Amino acid sequence: MTAHTASSGFSAQPVLVGEKALLRPFSPDDALRMIAILDDPEVRRFTFEPSSELTPELVRAWYASRHTQDDRLDLAVTDRVTGELVGEVVLNEWSPAERSCGFRTLIAAAGRGRGLGTEATRLVVGHAFESLGLRRVSLEVYSTNHRALRVYRKVGFREVGVRTRAQLREGVWNDETLMAVTADEWAVHRGRP
Secondary structure (H helix, E strand, C coil): CCCCCHHHCCCCCCCEECCCEEEEECCHHHHHHHHHHHCCHHHHHHHCCCCCCCCHHHHHHHHHCHHHCCCCEEEEEEECCCCCEEEEEEEEEEECCCCEEEEEEEECHHHCCCCHHHHHHHHHHHHHHHCCCCCEEEEEEECCCHHHHHHHHHHCCEEEEEEEEEEEECCEEEEEEEEEEEHHHHHHHCCCC
16 A cells, blocks of 8 residues: 555545455446445445435446545445455545545445454544544444444544434434544554544
């Protein structure tokens, strides 16, 4: 992996390797698998607006364009042993002046419960601080997404606020938990608080 700074944007597409997960740039061949992943009920419930319609054409175009973006970094999460694509991690909402960005992830059923999401989160957030020189990474997560909240806390994100009744899902208003981790915090725990 070649170190670079966020001042050049997120145009560099690294490969990040952990014990269980390998993060890599998306390829056009990933679109069919991502269509299936995005159709997972849990992924849809916690990732998209209820009215979102994801056509195969839209998904193919989206993932084919990921390598051309310099204001965000989208990486495929794969099982290092099998090579199976199980989800994605994204650094987005980049603010060069504040040296900060947002984070989001989604993991399909085939990747859940095995530590792939936790390791993928550690890898990409570590990349944000250690290779890109960012100072803060933040995220928003539905307060009912208990699996994601556990992962984020385990990696060192802390709660910094709540948006009360932020989203109507299946007739119920859900809160959004706002979380963040800073470079100073990361330097102490390196994703293992």
